[in-house]
Amino acid sequence: MKLTRRAFIQASFATGGLLVVGTPLAQPVTNAMALRKAKPAGPAKGEWVSTACQGCTQWCAIQIFVQNGRAVRVRGNPLSKTNHGYVCPRGHLIPQQTYDPDRIKVPMKRTNPQKGRGIDPKFVPISWDEALDTIADRMMELRKNNETHRLVYLRGRYSPTSTELLYGTLPKIFGSPNYFSHSAICAEAEKMGPGFTQGYFGYRDYDLANTNCLVAWGTDPLASNRIVPNTIRRFGEILARGTVIAVDPRMSNAAAKAHEWLPVKPGTDGALAGAIAHVLLTEALWNREFVGDFKEGKNLFVAGQMIDEAAFAEKETHGLAKWWNVELKDRTPAWAENETLIPAGQIVRVARAMGKAAPKVAVWMGPGVAMTPRGTYAAMAVHALNGLLGSIDVEGGTLQSSGVPLGKFPSADAYVDDVAKAASKLKKLDGRGAKDMPAMMNARPGSGVVTNNVANGMLKDPGAVKVLLASWNNFSFSTTDPSRWDRALAKVPLFVHMVTNASEMTQFADVVLPATFNSSEGYSIVTNMGNTYGYATIQQPVGKRLWDVKQEETEVVWLLAEKLKAKGFPNLFDYYSKEFKDPEIGKTPANEKEFTEIAARISSAPMWMPKEPLKGDKIEGWADFRKKGIYNSAKYSYKKGWGGKFNTATKKFEFYSETAKKGLAEHAKKYETTIDDILAVSGYVARGELAFVPHYEPPKRHGSPQEYPFTFIDYKSRLNREGRSQNLPWYQEFKKVDPGDVSWNDVLKINPADGAKLGLKTGDTVRVTSVAGSIVTRLKLWEGVRPGTAAKCYGQGHWAYGRVAARDYAKAAPRGGNNNEILVDDYDRLSGSTARNGGFVGVKVAKA
């Protein structure tokens, strides 16, 4: 008898079980039937459409495979010289995010006036017309009462070009100084390292194709911190030909694969960097071409001994002798072992490997170093190693950014009336530039945003904000001590959230405007750089838009401006509708769709209709640009800053930062005090000359070691699409690709030795408590963390957002715990950045 599916099903149900039939039929049948041709089959038919990812800040040029109007699969744009046609795992999550069943599909309004965590807003659907009327009416009241500054805009994810239409224009024309970017909760402090040394306050590029020694320091570049696809591509090659060194207190992906893992005691990166610098100098391993040499040729760097500044002749640098005398001469590996818990022998070994590979070394410094309460100096200390190794702006080294030619939007000046002009001069809510908040981005005191301090400003002055517009942010989840935001948001009379999902922050909204999911539905021009090329990529809708959603920076601002005009304030609409002209045909936009397209065409026109031939890609017009999706610049030209062209006070690479000194002096002068006083009130320990050189500041810690014995380590998931992917089943299913993590779960990891001491085991539910708050989550004993430290990935712990992200959305019950709830609201005050790394918070762990 031949066994068929039908016969088997009938027999199985007849015998009442499926498994019992196994034995008699299990005799191997090895006959010709085991080998046969398969029926013909073929790949899916469809079209690859070019767009931009925006799942992290790399903003990769990608393509999405579209079949019958559906977004199906994702790849890097094959023409990209940055990602080589590949995406990291984040990109593959785009279709799931596009088709998230919990997406908001229509505008909504709140019907429950009570606001708080766990209180149902009782949202009901409304029309766009009603939603925009509500917002415009309240905005008109502000104009009428001459309090336009009480309009606040909070920016989350944005397009680098279209942001000018909302962030750049709306507050300016309407009249408010209060518009804030999310950036200072992300990684801004990192920029202070290259900023105060080489005058470059930006994210670096790394020439990984040519480097022989990669030092991943306080970052896991296989998972985050930009250029992930290129790093993934190059990492194995560098492992094969050179040395990979990972400095991270927990075993990251890079640490797992590296030749050397230095699990530094959290917050002591500055000490480790100082000791490596000490070895590079005492063992004469510095790069002569960049740094110079002793006039007499003999190496006078001897531990503990000052040198005569005049004895050393520098080339591209400034202040090496001062740095040695003030900081480095005593930073021996033995001293550093005590501070960092990294064996002196390993420090020497690593320093020699770096010195041997110089200048083809990339010291890739990340937020783990910098996003700490005293992070500016640690960032300087780590980045300065690139200076000693001569890897600044050279082949195989650490590079500045590459750009592309972009079209500028027309000036809005004629539409800024006196009310708006006066309001723009008012003090901002984030407290930047206060005596204890220098926020010296670009070395200009008071120039950096202090995102997380906005909540404190709102709490201090509850009437300060009357209309709050926010897009794509989730500060009730993504900031440290987010309960401050909950309290502040609950007091806002009209909070409008433009967002794809009902996030934690949305729970406090009065009006919810459903946003396009821009990776697959947005329309804009997105720029970035990586792998020695700058690029601009189009972002365009790749399939059918399913819901009644609108793009916040283009469609929504147009429609809102139209409403404001109808109610008596025409300036914004007139600016958009009269000044924006198509770069080819000069046509002005008639509606929000045309406005969106014209804005994208203006931004990108210099690349597809250049006045002079460009050095990068040749693009044959707009249609070609949309199809190709990308313009790549010419390759980075090395040694940009060499020859006295660094953007510092001395035009040199500053080991002694005259740039920092100038900025600090300006800030001190404003408050008629000394630099030492500014440093003291801002929480730094340096005084005198130490303030101007890269140096070690001991880690700040909230919570005594007695009461809170574990030092907490926060890190990022390689699947985090900026905290927005936790509602996707594939995120949960593959959470295990973060080393030590568990799928469909959120585990706190401590060393098994600590577990034994506390009588805790893997799988236990534990309460993790700091001075800021507590969370309940699962425990995992893991050898990838040092005894005395506790590590947990950021991302889980949503109590809203969706029914996968939250354990129970209706009950506001989280899946796991949000790290931010146990992190203290503190800052690296020289940059204004939020502290989240460097072990600045102690926790205790107990069975829940």
Add this chain to the structure above:
Amino acid sequence: MARLGMVIDLQRCVSCGACALACKAENNTRNRAEGQSFNWADFLMKTGGTFPDAVHVVMPVLCNHCTDAPCVAVCPVSPKAIFKTPDGITMYDNERCIGCRLCQRACPYSNFELGETSLDGEAYSVLSFNPWQGDTQPQWTDKSEMIPGGTSSGAETAKMTAAAIPALNQYAEGEVKAIRKAGVIEKCTLCYHRVSNGLQPACVEVCPAKARIFGDQDDPNSEIAKILKAEKSFRLQEEKGTKPNVHYIHKYSARA
């Protein structure tokens, strides 16, 4: 006839997950349920040693398309529902499969039911079984809405895209359907619908590390044959004698 196979370079692999995610997208595999992962591409992970000398290693895993495949040997259906193609793919027929799951028991790389350890990367299964009862894509037939009238539902999203699942990759089907029905096993086909048309398997095509090399091991000019000749390689559970056609070279951690 070709002898198709794959080499995975563990030094290049960074366990990012792109292969496994692209596989899910290409083959429309459903979400985990009832001890079945439906991950045709997955990972084995292990942290060993003691801090600070701890080592974490990862191996991407998939069907080994064994030359002497136990799953084929035990398949009781005649002609067999799970069979070898002349090119060496271990293929199966959704129509012929009777759901007896003998293949899942016989395969040394499969688990009849996955427990918690699969969430840690300590266990996986090449073969997954679609339970007899119910829907094989329940996420997309669910009609419930998180915020009534304000958010969508799985069913509504699918309906709006006019497909059984919104991101459906509708390939031209042979024996293996784009969406499998209840009561059948499923596993990696080496992307038969792609490779039989000159394309690479999805997991190979998307690997940002270029860690996967696919091709004909019998063609001396193929990259895979050259690598297998030049490099020391190993296969999973060689002692079982199944002659897997997925090979591994180099080591994941420089410190292992």
